[in-house]
Amino acid sequence: MCGIVGYNGKNKAIDILLDGLSKLEYRGYDSAGIAIREKNKEIEIYKAKGKIANLKEKIQNKKLNGTCGIGHTRWATHGEPSENNAHPHISNDGTITIVHNGIIENYQEIINKLEKHGYKFYSETDTEVLANIIDYYYKKYKIGPIDAINRTMVRVRGSYAIAVMFKGYPDEVWVARKDSPMVIGKNDDGTYLASDVPAILKYTNNIYYIDNMEAACLKKDTIIFYDLNGDVIDKKPKKIDWDMAAAEKDGYEHFMIKEIFEQPDVVGKTINSFVSNNEIDFSKGNLSKDTLKDTREIHIVACGSAYHVGVCASYIIEDLAKVPTRVDIASEFRYRKLLLNKNDLVVIISQSGETADSLAALRKAKEMGVKTLAIVNVVGSSIAREADYVLYTLAGPEIAVATTKAFSTQLIVAYLLAIQIAYAKKTITKNKYNELLNELSLLPNKIKEILAKEINRIQKISSEFSNIQDAFYIGRGLDYAISLEGSLKLKEISYTHSEAYAAGELKHGTISLIEENTLVIGVVTQEDIYEKTISNLTEVKARGGYILTISPSKIDVSKTANYQIVIPETNKYFYPSLAVIPLQLLGYYIAVSKGADVDKPRNLAKSVTVE
Numbered sequence: 001m002c003g004i005v006g007y008n009g010k011n012k013a014i015d016i017l018l019d020g021l022s023k024l025e026y027r028g029y030d031s032a033g034i035a036i037r038e039k040n041k042e043i044e045i046y047k048a049k050g051k052i053a054n055l056k057e058k059i060q061n062k063k064l065n066g067t068c069g070i071g072h073t074r075w076a077t078h079g080e081p082s083e084n085n086a087h088p089h090i091s092n093d094g095t096i097t098i099v100h101n102g103i104i105e106n107y108q109e110i111i112n113k114l115e116k117h118g119y120k121f122y123s124e125t126d127t128e129v130l131a132n133i134i135d136y137y138y139k140k141y142k143i144g145p146i147d148a149i150n151r152t153m154v155r156v157r158g159s160y161a162i163a164v165m166f167k168g169y170p171d172e173v174w175v176a177r178k179d180s181p182m183v184i185g186k187n188d189d190g191t192y193l194a195s196d197v198p199a200i201l202k203y204t205n206n207i208y209y210i211d212n213m214e215a216a217c218l219k220k221d222t223i224i225f226y227d228l229n230g231d232v233i234d235k236k237p238k239k240i241d242w243d244m245a246a247a248e249k250d251g252y253e254h255f256m257i258k259e260i261f262e263q264p265d266v267v268g269k270t271i272n273s274f275v276s277n278n279e280i281d282f283s284k285g286n287l288s289k290d291t292l293k294d295t296r297e298i299h300i301v302a303c304g305s306a307y308h309v310g311v312c313a314s315y316i317i318e319d320l321a322k323v324p325t326r327v328d329i330a331s332e333f334r335y336r337k338l339l340l341n342k343n344d345l346v347v348i349i350s351q352s353g354e355t356a357d358s359l360a361a362l363r364k365a366k367e368m369g370v371k372t373l374a375i376v377n378v379v380g381s382s383i384a385r386e387a388d389y390v391l392y393t394l395a396g397p398e399i400a401v402a403t404t405k406a407f408s409t410q411l412i413v414a415y416l417l418a419i420q421i422a423y424a425k426k427t428i429t430k431n432k433y434n435e436l437l438n439e440l441s442l443l444p445n446k447i448k449e450i451l452a453k454e455i456n457r458i459q460k461i462s463s464e465f466s467n468i469q470d471a472f473y474i475g476r477g478l479d480y481a482i483s484l485e486g487s488l489k490l491k492e493i494s495y496t497h498s499e500a501y502a503a504g505e506l507k508h509g510t511i512s513l514i515e516e517n518t519l520v521i522g523v524v525t526q527e528d529i530y531e532k533t534i535s536n537l538t539e540v541k542a543r544g545g546y547i548l549t550i551s552p553s554k555i556d557v558s559k560t561a562n563y564q565i566v567i568p569e570t571n572k573y574f575y576p577s578l579a580v581i582p583l584q585l586l587g588y589y590i591a592v593s594k595g596a597d598v599d600k601p602r603n604l605a606k607s608v609t610v611e
């Protein structure tokens with residue numbers, strides 16, 4: 001949520017800042033702004049409401065020669081989206097210029113304190129409060145930037161990644177963070193900072209991470225890191241293997257459709273990173289078979305789509321490995337009275353590795369002395385760094401706000417985890433283990449096949465349904481789990497009301513919403529329970545519903561379905577990976593036919609770093 005970017009070096013900052021902001025726009029897009037400084041001259045600030053394009057338009061005729069600057073794209077938390085509330089913000093006399101990602105929880109308390117000292121506030125943001133509290137300490141104690149920032153970090157509560165320019169230090173950009181992401185890089189042309197790697201990947205793939213309550217000073221050719229005592233600390237960069245092309249649209253109309261098409265590749269890569277010679281190897285994540293063998297219960301915790309992966313995983317782990325598995329939404333888990341045992345394993349699933357609730361859930365589990373495993377996409381993210389074990393998905397940078405390829409790679413790691421636990425606990429034989437891994441290796445081609453075969457049909461049916469008000473997704477077991485994801489995809493990008501139901505639950509109330517031509521999508525892949533779902537679909541059809549099904553050819557839905565999407569056959573556990581593809585396409589094309597901004601749906605942001 002919110003994207004920040006910064007540069008200090010030999011080149012003009014404006015191009016680097018605008019390019020970086022465009023790469024971060026998925027994090028928030030209700031306003032944007034930049035602050036640029038040329039040598040000792042005054043800092044110039046420009047802001048615009050709305051997307052970055054508006055900011056670009058505003059500054060197109062300005063001569064901005066400064067080689068040092070910071071920028072921001074906002075997802076509003078405090079105060080409406082407006083130019084006045086847009087970042088950068090400045091302290092009362094302009095000593096401090098700041099951009100901020102996160103939330104300051106005790107901002108009102110700090111306003112009260114600062115007002116007593118004569119400070120005035122022009123915006124409704126908590127960020128302006130940060131600018132002024134830094135200014136207050138800086139002047140009161142006549143200290144340098146690092147001490148003013150450190151005192152501020154001790155005084156404020158909440159989450160933040162900040163980039164700060166001090167009027168008296170023209171050659172420096174200062175940064176600090178707590179619970180909000182921040183990456184830093186350096187090359188021969190200067191130093192860079194951003195909320196996420198794609199914004200600076202073009203310049204370097206050697207990335208420095210600063211930890212919570214640490215700060216750094218970015219000069220033109222050096223970066224100095226500090227701890228909370230103000231002592232200099234040593235940091236080594238981490239090499240990121242992401243391909244720059246993955247962060248570009250590459251001829252596709254939207255990132256989302258590009259990322260949908262990347263799925264065969266990234267699913268294959270994720271399988272190969274953990275499976276070799278027909279053996280699953282989690283040693284990269286420090287996760288031994290013994291740890292899995294001794295696990296008593298599993299608690300999967302995640303948000304949104306990652307939670308849906310958890311729901312899939314819970315069915316598979318219980319069935320295959322016979323380990324009781326509970327799935328929790330992270331924002332519930334973190335405030336629930338937990339009955340965790342030292343032999344349990346808490347599994348956090350997160351693409352960004354920065355989701356505030358998932359991170360808090362991880363910390364809570366750790367506080368209780370329970371082992372934690374993170375399934376994460378972003379290398380070096382907070383969740384990845386804090387968990388005991390980490391299994392990385394190899395989705396590469398995911399830019400579209402609605403997840404597709406990260407979801408698919410999370411499913412793969414979930415399957416592998418289930419298989420490995422089952423094998424460690426001897427609930428499956430070596431033959432079954434081999435059979436499952438063999439079937440898993442066929443998934444990338446099967447996904448490719450669905451994409452090749454179904455894209456035109458789904459595009460067509462989507463345009464026919466572009467005006468629908470409601471849609472219902474139903475299924476049982478794993479089909480229910482994947483219905484949850486299908487429904488979320490549709491609603492978040494096309495703004496169509498949709499709900500997912502366990503098929504048998506519909507008639508306990510919601511069936512009253514079915515009218516002539518209401519779209520009901522039935523996911524029907526599980527052979528042991530498909531007849532029940534078909535009965536439920538028939539009940540809906542009898543009330544006028546239009547039935548679209550997703551099923552393998554061996555399941556006969558022909559008498560019930562108005563429209564059938566046939567997917568290849570696979571092992572029963574792996575159907576979510578195939579069934580989700582048409583569901584993603586359906587959501588995408590309905591959104592496109594409605595003219596929605598698919599990659600940046602209203603009110604959303606990719607990385608949810610606030611509660």
Ligand code: F6R
Nearest residue numbers: 304305306350351352355402403
């Ligand atoms: C939906 C979507 C979100 C995320 C959720 C968790 O398409 O992308 O529901 O899955 O916000 O985010 P991560 O995985 O980054 O923790």
